[in-house]
Amino acid sequence: MSASLSAARRSRELAASAGGPAVDVLVVGLGATGAGAALDAAARGLSVVAVDAHDLAFGTSRWSSKLIHGGLRYLASAQFGVAHESAVERGVLMERTAPHLVTAQPFVLPLTPLVARGQAAVAWAGLRAGDALRLSARTARATLPAPRRLTAVETRRLAPVLRPGGLRGGLLSWDGRLTDDARLVTALARTAAAHGARVLTRVRALELTSWGARIRDELTGEEGEIRARAVINASGVWAGGLVDGIRVRPSRGTHLVLRAEALGPLPAGLHVPVPGESDRFVLVLPQDDGRVYVGLTDEPVAGEVPDVPEPPETDIGFLLDVLGSVLDAPVRRADVVGAFAGLRPLLDAAPGTRPGAAPRTADVSRRHAVLTSAEGVVTVVGGKLTTYRRMAEDAVDAAIAARELAAGPSRTAALPLVGAAAPRVLAGLRAPGRLVRRYGTEAPAVHALAARDPRLGARVLPDHPVTGVELLWAVRHEGALDEGDLLDRRTRIGLVPEDRAAALATARSFLGEEAARDAGS
Secondary structure: OOOOOOHHHHHHHHHHOOOOEEEEEEEEEOOOOHHHHHEEEHOOOOHHHHHEEOOOOOHHHOOOOOOOOOHEEEEOOOHHHHHHHHHHHHHHHHHHHOOOOOEEEEEEEEEEOOOOOOHHHHHHHHHHHHHHHHHHOOOOOOOOOOOEEEEEHHHHHHHOOOOOOOEEEEEEEEEEOOHHHHHHHHHHHHHHHOOOOOEOOOEEEEEOOOOEEEEEOOOOOOOOEEEEEEEEEEOOHHHOOOOOOOOOEEEEEEEEEEEEHHHHOOOOOOEEEEEOOOOOOOEEEOOOOOEEEEEEOOOOOOOOOOOOOOOOOOHHHHHHHHHOOOOOOOHHHHHHHEEEEEEEEEEEEOOOOOOOOOOOHHHOOOOEEEEEEOOOEEEOOOOOOHHHHHHHHHHHHHHHHHOOOOOOOOOOOHHHOOOOOHHHHOOOOOOOOOHHHHHHHHHHHHEEEEOHHHHHOOEEEOOEEEEHHHHHHHHHHHHHOOOHHHHHHHHOOOHHHHHHHHHHHHHHHHHHHHHHHHHHH
């Protein structure tokens, strides 16, 4: 089947699903884990419907640090299983399933006067342990270079923004970096669709049952039901609202968005130690769109879970303060052109443990859990973006076992996503490098479409690299239904409110033109 998602395909497949024959698996939630579960089940030959009340990657999966971590931070808290699993899954993404979207990113940890020599020694030992994790996961050295010590001159060459006074040098390490987390989810959903899964956005699950779900089309308000032999609840921080007994403890991670000129050239990212803490760092991650992300906080969140979390000023101030501890020239509040916050869906206390017993969300394990309710609904919760594939595999395994479905083992560890190819193949594509990093083997088709129409090749905004053809491609092939889908998820223009406002009319014009084209065809 085609990997293209569109409004027309959604309408056809929703009509076939609502009130239609029972499918093998219904997946609720289309973040990384839900889209991964839809792909895992479809690749095993099961019939699948996957729904989300909003859009692909609407929730936590678009608010990450855009990193695929090798598990180093989990070694410090003795979560050895989680650390190894992270390293394995990083290698899967970088070498087999998504090498177009996940590449090696260098990071410098500056050894400033605030980093004691003992702390530097511990950090260096940690980086060496992280490299051992890479080796244990069988990720090639060519994929992730070895860590090494840097002189003060080398450190400033990779990060000229650092304050030179007292700088003793730095520690260089490498990790996996996503071109864009929301694009990973889009690729997962499209690959699932290519294997026969029906991927339905704007379809809200009102109630989950042993036989499927009662649903509502959020575009029309019509209600119905989707029948399924097995149901997987992958709704993240909203999981507890659909299945009784699931306690999710959200943790807020906030990032700042800066223009690249606020920091100047940054050939490498930064690990900035949080003063007074031995194992917490703020990340500085340059992007290829002229922006820089600075994060990350880890704060517990109480109360009702919002659709779109708001980063509080306390988080913004904290990140600016930590950043300022190493910079030659401070970044001011006025330099922050955007900010975003995501809620990690951490599982609360284990059964029999007093709720809220963990003192901070930073101490809650990132290991995922797969829980099957008395009605047979499978819920997957916890974990993190890096291990989405393993989470999805475990959830599908549980659904198969609970309902005795006929299916083989998971295939996704070796199943390339849409656009994936070996690095040498990607390097030979006749398309701009930026498009290759976003679309992989589809980049030449995107580029050719722009070449036929100069308007499509023009930038949407003068100071941002996204072009009109990317909006058109998103509507025709990536399931974008409105301007939010285009600006906030298929592209990330919307991370800067000023840019979003300037691009809104252009996004609406593409949507209107495509709607008129579809109506006339």
